[in-house]
Amino acid sequence: MVVNRKDLLAGLIFIGLGGLFAIGSLDLPLGTAFRMGPGYFPLVLSVGLMLIGAILAVRAINKESSPLGGVPWRALIFILPATIIFGFGVRGLGLVPAVFIVAFSSAFASRQTGPVFAFMLAVGLTVFCSLVFVYALGLPIQLFGPWVRF
Structure with missing residues (x-):
């Protein structure tokens, strides 16, 4: 099995950051889709970020690896x-x-x-x-x- 470490790391970072913001948004009232509270939009964005991270991490498996490279x-x-x-x-x-x-x-x-x-x-x-x-x-x-x- 070949893993693209750069994409896998990026996906895991997205999942981690999305999870942290999702947990933080749960302290705020969520409301409903028609009557959104202050925590609704951050939670939706966090879930979206975690979804993108999961897709990126899954696609990194069986993909040719590339070096991580230096710090920009x-x-x-x-x-x-x-x-x-x-x-x-x-x-x-x-x-x-x-x-x-x-x-x-x-x-x-x-x-x-x-x-x-x-x-x-x-x-x-x-x-x-x-x-x-x-x-x-x-x-x-x-x-x-x-x-x-x-």
Whole structure:
């Protein structure tokens, strides 16, 4: 029997994370499909993540193995701090600067992305997120927060 270790590990990680979030969502009222409580949607997403993990793990069996490879340091260096900055700064900076920082920084996780493309991507995602979340959905998110002065 041949096992693709990379796919099996990814599937097990999905199952584990989905299980942890499913357990965490059980502390919240679930409600019903027609009257959803705050724990309903996280539970559904968790079950979906566990299902994807199970499919991935089963497909990894009898599949040619590939090496696990190294740690993607470039992605960790650019994406992880960007999401942390977004989480801590979206209220103070506002949606526009926070999304721009995340998109611009995350674009450099790929070696093939240049600064011009990263800038265009960041501008496009910032405009898209502003239109969708603030104008279309009407969420109470400030475009520019109190930390940004013009």
